[in-house]
Amino acid sequence: MAERLIVVGGDAAGMAAASQARRRRDRDDLSIVAFERGHFTSYSACGIPYWISGLVPERDQLIARDPATFREQFDIHVRLRHEVTGIDLERREVVARDLDGGGEVREGFDTLVYAAGAVPVKPAWARTGTQGVFGMQTLDDGAALRDWLESEPRPRRAVVIGGGYIGVEMAESLIQRGLTVDLVEQADQPMSTVDGDMAELVADAMKGIGIQIRTGLAVTGLEERDGRVAAVVTAEGPMPADVVVLGLGVRPNTALAEAAGLPLGPTGGVRTDRRMRVPGVPGVWAAGDCVETLHRVSGMPVHVPLGTHANKQGRVAGINIGGGYATFPGVIGTAVTKVCDLEVGRTGLRERDAVAAGFEFVSVVAESTNRAGYYPGARTMTVKLIAERPSGRLLGAQIVGWSEAAKRIDTLAVALWNGMTVDDMTALDLGYAPPYAPVWDPVLIAARKAVDALAGPGR
Amino acid sequence: MAERLIVVGGDAAGMAAASQARRRRDRDDLSIVAFERGHFTSYSACGIPYWISGLVPERDQLIARDPATFREQFDIHVRLRHEVTGIDLERREVVARDLDGGGEVREGFDTLVYAAGAVPVKPAWARTGTQGVFGMQTLDDGAALRDWLESEPRPRRAVVIGGGYIGVEMAESLIQRGLTVDLVEQADQPMSTVDGDMAELVADAMKGIGIQIRTGLAVTGLEERDGRVAAVVTAEGPMPADVVVLGLGVRPNTALAEAAGLPLGPTGGVRTDRRMRVPGVPGVWAAGDCVETLHRVSGMPVHVPLGTHANKQGRVAGINIGGGYATFPGVIGTAVTKVCDLEVGRTGLRERDAVAAGFEFVSVVAESTNRAGYYPGARTMTVKLIAERPSGRLLGAQIVGWSEAAKRIDTLAVALWNGMTVDDMTALDLGYAPPYAPVWDPVLIAARKAVDALAGPGR
Structure with a gap:
């Protein structure tokens, strides 16, 4: 058998x-x-x-x-x-x-x-059976939300709770469907998947398309009318909502x-x-x-x-x-997302992760462009590197940019995967042509800046 | 002093x-x-x-x-x-x-x-002082060509000699200026900076915008009228030309x-x-x-x-x-270019280079998309990998695609720089989100295919 x-x-x-x-x-x-x-x-x-x-x-x-x-x-x-x-x-x-x-x-x-x-993480108040409250983990969840958005009375006001990837992506989706959207985040900033300085760039883009961001605010309950959600309750009072999406993680x-x-x-x-x-x-x-x-x-x-x-x-x-041999050697925390045309990528440790893991480090932020500055369509790209001190080993990287930015994180992810130092990285042979990069690639510019930071102010 | x-x-x-x-x-x-x-x-x-x-x-x-x-x-x-x-x-x-x-x-x-x-490499026949013949190495060369293109009688027919990066980019530039362009290449294909199978995709794109490609043909001389170039001479007869651009390398x-x-x-x-x-x-x-x-x-x-x-x-x-310490550890041959909206990237060795260097290898070509297949704007991306046999060490990679393709070569360049095997590469933690990649990134799909090729048909 x-x-x-x-x-x-x-x-x-x-x-x-x-x-x-x-x-x-x-x-x-x-x-x-x-x-x-x-x-x-x-x-x-x-x-x-x-x-x-x-x-x-x-x-x-x-x-x-x-x-x-x-x-x-x-x-x-x-x-x-x-x-x-x-x-x-x-x-x-x-x-x-x-x-x-x-x-x-x-x-x-x-x-x-x-x-x-x-x-999905669901606080107790979200498990009361009130209609119009959605986790967003499975295709069934998505189908239920779509049905709700198309039901009568047509939902117009959305509250998204949690500013991680799902929360931010859902906020944008609901704006695109024509709803007003409040995003409530308990921390002081949404998109805490990157460091605060980089997250600020994302928050600006979100506000730019009309997402109302409420930070430092916790949701403590729901108000309902005829079994349908009517508002979320916060310390600053109720926020009207015809639909609530939970983005509190899983x-x-x-x-x-x-x-x-x-x-x-x-x-x-x-x-x-x-x-x-x-x-x-x-x-x-x-x-x-x-x-x-x-x-x-x-x-x-x-x-x-x-x-x-x-x-x-x-x-x-x-x-x-099946009788073969394969291993999964772990992850380094690479992730990319698109928020309102802003591209966000990260890999490795954020500053807070590096602290928690016990590393000493320097971090640098370098602003550059995705293309040669003179090439049409050149847009700002911001690269952040976190490097162990004094070894110079790359610990983490983040990129925020307007165009052709997010997937550049892969370059840094492979460098990180291989344990490269920022000094080694300055020599990397990366593709150069005016439509794709300045002659010093944004990644190389950031690596040079990190090398300088490691050398200290005397250099 | x-x-x-x-x-x-x-x-x-x-x-x-x-x-x-x-x-x-x-x-x-x-x-x-x-x-x-x-x-x-x-x-x-x-x-x-x-x-x-x-x-x-x-x-x-x-x-x-x-x-x-x-x-x-x-x-x-x-x-x-x-x-x-x-x-x-x-x-x-x-x-x-x-x-x-x-x-x-x-x-x-x-x-x-x-x-x-x-x-620039200039054959003897190009060093005769005939007007309208240009190498393309310095900004002075570019300025001279621009002046010529704006001189009277206005040049209308261009011949570009050589199908490397400069030749291909100049052919496209001249088409965009409204000239007719013949590109003459001595080998059987232009863009020999990538392997023949990949170069074919580029040649198709060039033809698509109206560049006439003449392969297997050598230019042996020039014809001139009143000191101005009138034609290039080939074994198949003269090709009329009001301007000649040399792309024969440097x-x-x-x-x-x-x-x-x-x-x-x-x-x-x-x-x-x-x-x-x-x-x-x-x-x-x-x-x-x-x-x-x-x-x-x-x-x-x-x-x-x-x-x-x-x-x-x-x-x-x-x-x-200046008294500091730095080294240049060499190159791995990474290059990117844009040809008629087609993006081309390469790193490491081509097949012919791998043969010349004495490597045994497998090569695989994997077709995939730059974004999740269902995400708007998904376009074909072709990734070629060359891996040493039996070690699996990556020796070279090439990418051709229509959008957001070229700079992905950097991911492969860093893998190559670090001596990764294609088996190691299948585990790489690369950024995934539907706007940027299928759930199996094109690089990972190609790595998996290379692993299979190394294992042989029995697998």
């Missing part, structure tokens, strides 16, 4: 694992069943804000592969709308509830991939894992080894937004829920389950 | 050296004189095609710093239109001819920076260096050590398009005339002359 692989969670990580395992082992050797509580498999959660705004017109454009494709091309059986309710490691079986049919399914496994994803979805006895790490995510095995639990693997991983710069465990890591981790698990 | 520094050549390398030396040593410690035979200092030669096309309207936009700035801000004395005619290492003096005044100047030095740049300008006894390397460029000292010749430094440098992948000397290297090498020489 074929070995039985069960995948808990049918999104990026789970389906990447299933596909890679199948690529190496045929159906006679390995049967694969995936349980997914939602309506969709393998979709781009990161694309949801663009579907909400209308920039991406059709929901199905966000779906990479549907269950029929998995069945026909990969012989992988996906059970949609089946929520796994228990994992029994002794009996080697999972129990799942059919959310539509209402029945219960039991399925045995030899090998299990736990890829249950993440769940946490690993580990309830099942915990109940089954899988080990969790200090970040709350499932622990894995480099091959994505759950340590001490033979035959069980985990991948995606539910796991914690190593930050290669700080050396500490982190929880970084991002589709690109989920895909890579799932691929690694699947290759190993 | 102050030490005397003489700089031969007042463009990128020479003036970067002078500026950096001055930054560390004041006028009482070091006097600096630079001789430049042209009319300009520190300009962007790479910007000339865009000035010819009119995209950059004013010549002076290409000039980073003029002699007055050098004098006032840096106390560096630039003698424009002074051509150095001899370097006497025994007497420690240079002789220069005043090209406008006609006199001769002798100037003693303690330290010399040789930064004489490069000269060679190091070493006549003076050779006469003075400076050591030249196998590429014909001046040899230097890592600090940009000329070995065996105390007090003499060299930098820029006149030197050869180390290719870090092949381990062989190469001549790569490019403003970014010239600036870096000049900076390194200047820091060392």
Whole structure:
């Protein structure tokens, strides 16, 4: 009889694992069943804000592969709308509830991939069932929000709570749909994914398109009328709202894992080894937004829920389950986003992370342009580098710019990944032509500035 | 008395050296004189095609710093239109001819920076003094071409000879000015700076804007009428031309260096050590398009005339002359260009270079998109990787794409610089968001494909 692989969670990580395992082992050797509580498999959660705004017109454009494709091309059986309710490691079986049919399914496994994803952080006041309040984690969440935005009475005033990536992207999407948008952030600035000096550039751009930013303010409750949200309650009084989007971050979805006895790490995510095995639990693997991983710069465990890591981790698990060898060596915190045409990229540690990790460092900010200054369309690009003192090793980098800026962070990410010093970086052979860079690339200009900062004022 | 520094050549390398030396040593410690035979200092030669096309309207936009700035801000004395005619290492003096005044100047030095740049390759038939034939190396060359294009009878038919960067960029510029353009290339394809499969994409784009490409064809002479060029002569007959632009490459300008006894390397460029000292010749430094440098992948000397290297090498020489410590560790052959909105990037070795260097390798071509497939404006991006077999070490990479493509080569350049294997690269933490990349970045997709190719068909 074929070995039985069960995948808990049918999104990026789970389906990447299933596909890679199948690529190496045929159906006679390995049967694969995936349980997914939602309506969709393998979709781009990161694309949801663009579907909400209308920039991406059709929901199905966000779906990479549907269950029929998995069945026909990969012989992988996906059970949609089946929520796994228990994992029994002794009996080697999972129990799942059919959310539509209402029945219960039991399925045995030899090998299990736990890829249950993440769940949005919801304060108690957001869990009261008031209509018009949305987390934004799954395509089902996006579909519910879209329906709400198109319902009557038509929502006009949105409050977005939380100024991280999702909050900022959703605020822009809702502005583009014609709503008024207040963004409420507990800290003194939104976009704290970059340092304050860089975040300020982003906040200015947000205000520029009409997003009202309220900082240093916590939401403590909701007001409702006829079961529909009417306002969010803050220390400064109520803010009227016909729709509320939560952008308070997500946490690993580990309830099942915990109940089954899988080990969790200090970040709350499932622990894995480099091959994505759950340590001490033979035959069980985990991948995606539910796991914690190593930050290669700080050396500490982190929880970084991002589709690109989920895909890579799932691929690694699947290759190993398939009998190959692959490892996931951790992350360095690279992220890019677009806010009102402003491009933002970051990698490695922010200043506060570097302090927390115990590093001494210098940080420099260099302003330059994306193209040769004389070339039409040249726009400002601001590059920040954080380098260990005295070694000069790059610890982190951030870029904010108006055009062709965000993906330049990859150059810095690869330098960081390889442990380069800013001094080494000044010699890097980067592409130069007037349409793409000044003769001193913005990255090189910043590296030179960091070298000077390390040498001190006497230089 | 102050030490005397003489700089031969007042463009990128020479003036970067002078500026950096001055930054560390004041006028009482070091006097600096630079001789430049042209009319300009520190300009962007790479910007000339865009000035010819009119995209950059004013010549002076290409000039980073003029002699007055050098004098006032840096106390560096630039003698424009002074051509150095001899370097006497025994007497420690240079002789220069005043090209406008006609006199001769002798100037003693303690330290010399040789930064004489490069000269366009000109076959014998192009050196006959026929009017309307232009090399394209200096701003003076560009000015002469612009004057010619605006002279009467107004030139209408251009022939560009040579399909490298300058040839291709000039062909496009001349099309944009409304001329008909034939590009004649001796090899079977223009843009041989990338492999044939990638060059084909570029050739298609060139044809798309109306450039007539004639390959496998050598120019053997010129026809003239009243001293003005009338046609270029080829084995397939004459091609009418009112203006001819030579894009046959450049060679190091070493006549003076050779006469003075400076050591030249196998590429014909001046040899230097890592600090940009000329070995065996105390007090003499060299930098820029006149030197050869180390290719870090092949381990062989190469001549790569490019403003970014010239600036870096000049900076390194200047820091060392100033009493600091800096090295130029060589190049990896990164280059980017824009051809008719098509973006082209390369780094490391092409297939033919890898063969010449004695490597065994696999090469893969992966087609992907610059953005998530569903995100508006997603365009095809083609990434080629060349990886050593069996080590998997990246040897070279090329990218061709329609938008936001060229500078992605930097990601690969930094990976190559650090000796990464394609297997390591599959784990790289690169920026992901739908406006900037599919969830599997084009670079990662290509790396995965290369890993598969290395594993062989059994995998």
